[in-house]
Amino acid sequence: MKTFNVAIMGATGAVGQQMIEQLEKRNFPIKEIVFLASSRSAGQEIEFKGKTYTVQEAVPESFEGIDIALFSAGGSISEKFAPEAVKRGAVVIDNTSAFRMDKEVPLVVPEVNKTDIAEHKGIIANPNCSTIQMVCALQPLKEQFGLNKIVVSTYQAVSGAGINAINELKNQAADFDNAPNAEAKVLPVKSAERHYPIAFNAIPQIDQFTDNGYTYEEMKMINETKKIMHDDTLSVAATCVRLPVVTGHSESVYVELEAAPTVEEVKQAIAAAPGVELMDDPANQVYPMPLMATGLDEVFVGRIRQDLDNPKGFHLWVVADNLVKGAALNSVQIAESMIEQGIV
Amino acid sequence: MKTFNVAIMGATGAVGQQMIEQLEKRNFPIKEIVFLASSRSAGQEIEFKGKTYTVQEAVPESFEGIDIALFSAGGSISEKFAPEAVKRGAVVIDNTSAFRMDKEVPLVVPEVNKTDIAEHKGIIANPNCSTIQMVCALQPLKEQFGLNKIVVSTYQAVSGAGINAINELKNQAADFDNAPNAEAKVLPVKSAERHYPIAFNAIPQIDQFTDNGYTYEEMKMINETKKIMHDDTLSVAATCVRLPVVTGHSESVYVELEAAPTVEEVKQAIAAAPGVELMDDPANQVYPMPLMATGLDEVFVGRIRQDLDNPKGFHLWVVADNLVKGAALNSVQIAESMIEQGIV
Numbered sequence: 001m002k003t004f005n006v007a008i009m010g011a012t013g014a015v016g017q018q019m020i021e022q023l024e025k026r027n028f029p030i031k032e033i034v035f036l037a038s039s040r041s042a043g044q045e046i047e048f049k050g051k052t053y054t055v056q057e058a059v060p061e062s063f064e065g066i067d068i069a070l071f072s073a074g075g076s077i078s079e080k081f082a083p084e085a086v087k088r089g090a091v092v093i094d095n096t097s098a099f100r101m102d103k104e105v106p107l108v109v110p111e112v113n114k115t116d117i118a119e120h121k122g123i124i125a126n127p128n129c130s131t132i133q134m135v136c137a138l139q140p141l142k143e144q145f146g147l148n149k150i151v152v153s154t155y156q157a158v159s160g161a162g163i164n165a166i167n168e169l170k171n172q173a174a175d176f177d178n179a180p181n182a183e184a185k186v187l188p189v190k191s192a193e194r195h196y197p198i199a200f201n202a203i204p205q206i207d208q209f210t211d212n213g214y215t216y217e218e219m220k221m222i223n224e225t226k227k228i229m230h231d232d233t234l235s236v237a238a239t240c241v242r243l244p245v246v247t248g249h250s251e252s253v254y255v256e257l258e259a260a261p262t263v264e265e266v267k268q269a270i271a272a273a274p275g276v277e278l279m280d281d282p283a284n285q286v287y288p289m290p291l292m293a294t295g296l297d298e299v300f301v302g303r304i305r306q307d308l309d310n311p312k313g314f315h316l317w318v319v320a321d322n323l324v325k326g327a328a329l330n331s332v333q334i335a336e337s338m339i340e341q342g343i344v
Numbered sequence: 345m346k347t348f349n350v351a352i353m354g355a356t357g358a359v360g361q362q363m364i365e366q367l368e369k370r371n372f373p374i375k376e377i378v379f380l381a382s383s384r385s386a387g388q389e390i391e392f393k394g395k396t397y398t399v400q401e402a403v404p405e406s407f408e409g410i411d412i413a414l415f416s417a418g419g420s421i422s423e424k425f426a427p428e429a430v431k432r433g434a435v436v437i438d439n440t441s442a443f444r445m446d447k448e449v450p451l452v453v454p455e456v457n458k459t460d461i462a463e464h465k466g467i468i469a470n471p472n473c474s475t476i477q478m479v480c481a482l483q484p485l486k487e488q489f490g491l492n493k494i495v496v497s498t499y500q501a502v503s504g505a506g507i508n509a510i511n512e513l514k515n516q517a518a519d520f521d522n523a524p525n526a527e528a529k530v531l532p533v534k535s536a537e538r539h540y541p542i543a544f545n546a547i548p549q550i551d552q553f554t555d556n557g558y559t560y561e562e563m564k565m566i567n568e569t570k571k572i573m574h575d576d577t578l579s580v581a582a583t584c585v586r587l588p589v590v591t592g593h594s595e596s597v598y599v600e601l602e603a604a605p606t607v608e609e610v611k612q613a614i615a616a617a618p619g620v621e622l623m624d625d626p627a628n629q630v631y632p633m634p635l636m637a638t639g640l641d642e643v644f645v646g647r648i649r650q651d652l653d654n655p656k657g658f659h660l661w662v663v664a665d666n667l668v669k670g671a672a673l674n675s676v677q678i679a680e681s682m683i684e685q686g687i688v
Contacts, residue, residue: 153497153596235653252497309579
């Protein structure tokens with residue numbers, strides 16, 4: 001069996017840790033592995049398959065001899081080091097937003113568009129967490145019934161904003177009576193002017209605002225979905241909201257299909273889709289929730305209902321672990337698909 | 345000035361307490377007031393305008409001589425006592441769902457359809473909390489641009505499920521590390537078979553499920569909106585979700601209008617609407633959130649955006665205190681409107 005030299009860039013972060021766990025769990029065919037990070041995190045130790053590794057400070061030469069480099073250390077790090085890795089013969093799978101909308105860079109969710117991988121010129125982008133789980137759930141509907149319009153409202157966990165956001169939520173949640181006046185330094189965006197408490201609150205801002213009144217997170221869902229699904233005419237309307245949830249993004253997705261299937265046909269299509277698990281039994285109160293999806297690989301879909309006023313309209317409630325399928329797992333699956341397709 | 349004999353049915357509950365506060369704050373023209381409850385709560389004392397009152401157990405005779413009775417003690421109590429109050433000459437303003445869809449009973453949000461009050465036959469219904477704030481925000485758009493379709497996803501606070509739900513959230517939130525295994529006895533529905541932790545979670549179930557896969561809460565939003573807005577052809581698609589928020593419902597509302605106004609025209613319509621406050625300045629991170637809306641009377645609207653693929657589509661983020669405008673304040677405003685219109 002062919003094995004590969006793998007580098008993890010951003011190995012000490014929340015997503016980097018998940019990447020390491022996925023590589024180990026899935027028994028990825030590794031020849032040698034190297035863990036990279038900024039100078040701040042270099043020197044830390046990481047356990048992998050019973051061996052201890054020291055995290056090294058990333059420099060361009062770190063990528064000499066690397067076959068596959070998984071990046072998740074922020075957009076500016078990707079912009080700086082991904083071209084250096086490619087120059088040295090590595091294929092970069094980048095989890096940041098740096099290259100996602102670049103026409104030369106495939107944006108891939110293997111369940112949806114793995115054949116796009118072949119067109120890579122060194123970099124393959126991993127989509128935004130909230131986009132990945134939505135397109136996994138909608139691809140089977142697109143294939144079987146045609147997809148005309150998506151209206152999505154998200155319910156997103158703080159772990160997408162890093163370990164500091166998790167600690168902020170934890171500290172605020174412990175002081176119930178002080179909720180409106182809780183100290184806030186991280187959310188909604190660390191570098192933003194104003195910060196708001198997240199415990200016992202809902203913040204309708206994820207990432208900064210663009211000039212058109214949408215946030216970057218909302219624009220990612222709109223633009224990435226069209227790119228992954230190869231459909232510029234697909235209408236996507238998105239509102240992204242941060243919640244006092246640690247891990248697990250939920251999405252209330254309303255779709256207008258080209259056809260008018262029965263709700264049973266929609267459920268069957270979801271149940272048969274790869275990477276997706278139907279979890280939908282209202283009579284027994286069975287539906288997905290972020291607390292139950294934490295740590296799991298699947299995209300869970302429930303609350304499937306036909307619009308009472310429009311036979312082509314359907315509601316879905318889509319939940320997945322934003323660090324697993326929303327980030328680390330999808331990156332590793334892209335690498336596996338490359339191998340399977342003989343691209344690396 | 346004419347004054348009225350007023351009864352509060354369910355005076356010791358969360359909404360009852362807010363009703364008392366609103367009557368006092370708004371200087372409602374009261375001749376005499378009587379506080380009623382079940383035998384379990386009878387005997388408790390209530391302060392009102394500097395005087396101490398004892399809560400009495402409700403019996404049919406409690407309504408002798410009463411002009412206006414505000415009910416908020418559960419549907420079965422309303423079914424039992426509202427007809428008794430009407431028989432004795434009172435007008436009942438009922439905050440439960442018992443009579444809302446009854447053709448003989450006006451369902452009223454004064455900012456939208458106060459002229460319906462005149463058609464009452466003794467009972468006037470107060471709509472569901474999540475419906476009230478949505479129709480307040482959408483009425484000005486309906487009037488100026490026509491309203492074709494609503495797709496709403498809610499972010500609802502636990503206080504809508506009573507004081508036990510608030511305590512459950514408080515206890516669970518204090519034990520961060522145990523979140524997935526937290527003890528749950530109240531949510532999503534106290535009488536339901538299964539209960540789930542609400543802290544650090546999102547539960548896509550409010551009230552019980554109906555046979556069509558929708559919850560009663562979702563069906564309330566669908567049916568009540570059509571009734572209040574006098575438009576059976578208005579398409580309403582709703583998903584209702586309970587969050588770890590104490591007070592303040594948020595709603596991600598997508599509307600398709602008949603016309604295609606500019607986003608500025610939509611903002612102006614919202615800003616000019618009664619009971620509604622425009623809070624929309626993304627450049628300065630100004631948008632409504634439940635923690636800031638708690639205890640306030642207004643319905644706050646922000647994040648107003650035009651659909652990038654459809655000039656008739658608009659997003660709104662609508663937040664209000666579910667116990668104030670969503671319940672107690674609206675009931676008191678119905679009473680004030682009755683007086684203003686000379687109906688009582």
